[in-house]
Amino acid sequence: xxxxxxxxxxxxVVRVTRADLVRYAGASGDFNPIxxxxxxxxxxxxxxxxxxxxxTMGIAARAVTRWTGDxxxxxxxxxxxxxxxxxxxxxxxAEVTVRGKVGALLxxxxxxxxxxxxxxxxxxxxxxxxxxxxx
Amino acid sequence: xxxxxxxxxxxxxxxxxxxxxxxxIAEFAxxxxxxxxxxxxxxxxxxxxxxxxxxxxxxxIVVSLExxxxxxxxxxxxxxxxxxxxGEQKFVHHRAIRAGDRLVATTTIDAARTVAGNDLLTTRxxxxxEDGEPVCTATSMLVARGEA
Numbered sequence: 001x002x003x004x005x006x007x008x009x010x011x012x013v014v015r016v017t018r019a020d021l022v023r024y025a026g027a028s029g030d031f032n033p034i035x036x037x038x039x040x041x042x043x044x045x046x047x048x049x050x051x052x053x054x055x056t057m058g059i060a061a062r063a064v065t066r067w068t069g070d071x072x073x074x075x076x077x078x079x080x081x082x083x084x085x086x087x088x089x090x091x092x093x094a095e096v097t098v099r100g101k102v103g104a105l106l107x108x109x110x111x112x113x114x115x116x117x118x119x120x121x122x123x124x125x126x127x128x129x130x131x132x133x134x135x
Numbered sequence: 136x137x138x139x140x141x142x143x144x145x146x147x148x149x150x151x152x153x154x155x156x157x158x159x160i161a162e163f164a165x166x167x168x169x170x171x172x173x174x175x176x177x178x179x180x181x182x183x184x185x186x187x188x189x190x191x192x193x194x195x196i197v198v199s200l201e202x203x204x205x206x207x208x209x210x211x212x213x214x215x216x217x218x219x220x221x222g223e224q225k226f227v228h229h230r231a232i233r234a235g236d237r238l239v240a241t242t243t244i245d246a247a248r249t250v251a252g253n254d255l256l257t258t259r260x261x262x263x264x265e266d267g268e269p270v271c272t273a274t275s276m277l278v279a280r281g282e283a
Contacts, residue, residue: 027166053221058167058193072231
């Protein structure tokens, strides 16, 4: 695989429903009710139930690990949660799109991948960067 | 409530050992839709050079979040968890977490400030094996939204 600055990762599109949030809550141990209870979510001023930031971060990592082919090659991963992914209580849920490209080639065969993660056309991560070891 | 700057640098005693299980790794991989066999199939993981199945990179949060609760339950911090949203997250992986790891988490408050009525708290959780091998450093910035 030839990797240079500007090399694009294959796009990843994931549909997120309430059922996915419940499954993630159980798997991660994060049972904050803003991720499954509309009453609590709106009481604290959110538009509705939102996805766990870590769920979005986990999905976005898939675009990177699929591209490198090795989950252990992800050395550093940093995101800033800019805007919540609001997940309506319907079958359609919300769509999350992950795009990425190589932002820099670093020492020791590593590269920095800059991700752009959007939901319904809005950027949800205001920063998302991964440092990967290239094979 | 406003966070006290003197909290910065506060460190908590090491957590109890968290033993990483194959089933938990598989459950987590399924939850984020990750289908790479190195998370489920020991033979596939060994073929890829790992001693056992490895966890997806963000699995570290399972251990680090639980550890960071020690901060949220500190009476000097007193954040209302229902008002907490995740502001920022960073992982530095020294190596992949794998099944059979016996991890100990040490939590430190890296930053605490109040901005426009919101409390911003940054915790750093250092994950190491029981024998002291560094595995992952997980840094979380939590935001407790003010009662506007």
